[in-house]
Amino acid sequence: MECLIGIRGKDFVLMAGDSVAGRSVVAMKKDHDKMYQLSNRLLMAACGEGGDTVQFAEYIAKNIQLYRMRNGYDLSTKAAASFTRRNLADYLRSSTPYFVNLLIGGYDDSDGADLYYMDYLGSMVKLPFGVHGYGSFFVLSVMDRYYKEDMTRDEALVLLQRCIDEIHERFIINLNSFKVKIVDKEGIHVMKDLRPTTKQPEETPGTQSMDIV
């Protein structure tokens, strides 16, 4: 029921995740942030099993920080993503697999902005845009249609808003708020939460209101 979206632009990665934390049919928290800061210019969005997401994200984040402390410089996005994937894959056939789906977005000086898509089975691929969850069924085609290489921040936000509107339009679960962050050369920037654009209710042609007497 969770949805994570990542869009790579010219020199930034835009990441968004829905902000509902639910248990069975109850929405326990409506302003939950599913994105975890791994380092100054590395952001990870995680969804999946309750405890696993936080525990795995914090484990990876701490190890990335340790690398920084030991070596004096940050891991590149590619290396951090590979490290994460290796951990997922190693734990997969252990007694404690991590059931988490991830999007890792980062910026480094050598490769620019990169987005990596990873699933709980340990498969990883570098993508221009990626979506996790049921939302992907609705949003991937919107991305295919409107995504362009080297988008500006404003264009990417417009595309993201289109995606959120489509999810609101067709997905049966109400995801009416998304936390949004941008990773670029300067670091991680927290943007305003995005909500579906409210439309004025209108009569669709062919329907008539009937007075029941």
Added chain:
Amino acid sequence: MALEEIAGLKFSNGSDLFKGDRLLADDCLQASFNLQIPRFCDPVQFLKQYSEDGDSNVKIQFDHGTTTLAFKFQQGVIIAVDSRATAGQWIASQTVKKVIEINRFLLGTMAGGAADCSFWERLLAKQCRLYELRNKERISVAAASKLLANMVYGYKGMGLSMGTMICGWDKRGPGLYYVDSDGTRLANYTFSVGSGSTYAYGVLDSGYRWDLSVDEAVALGRRAIYHATHRDAYSGGVVNIYHMKETGWVKVSQDDVFDLHYKYLRKE
């Protein structure tokens, strides 16, 4: 260990004390922050046969039915719980204490397996006390709930059943966290846990405001639990209300839902 050094004792590998039985020495001297599981046993497989959809004729039925709720407001945290314990369709008790007093500034609620909640929260109390002794400062609610979440995460998949709310007052003001046996830990202003939680949420959400007075907040908590016990067969007994203030928690009241039913009826 810290205490050992301060007291000036010297355990050279424990072999003096236990005369060669190293394994026993290790078990005794290690601080037991976890359950000792026999090395040959796989708890997950073993317990599966006794669960609801297992093969055995004898099934372990956890006491799941409950309604507990807690909410933060400007005067602190209100905790309201019912007191019924059910084992399947049998009402095992109407007088269960579902609020666990961890210390003067921390309360935990019980939902799910009663033994799991009381055991782990008691262990949490020990950890909180150790923190106080080591750091000369009371533990924050965030840290206490994180300790509990990490403890139970280690037993994920082994059949623990616990859905608790850790409530307290620390340097940052009133604190409320939801922790469960999946390892989930969430912070929010209102929570309700248990089979009757959806009913409680209905009343709680409609009447909740940050600037409630203490009396209004207590009345809201009581009403929410009452309505949950009315609709949910697995909740009932009495409503216990606690109020977490800056100076610690106080037990506010205990009311039988049967009496509340007629009292509310008369008022309308």
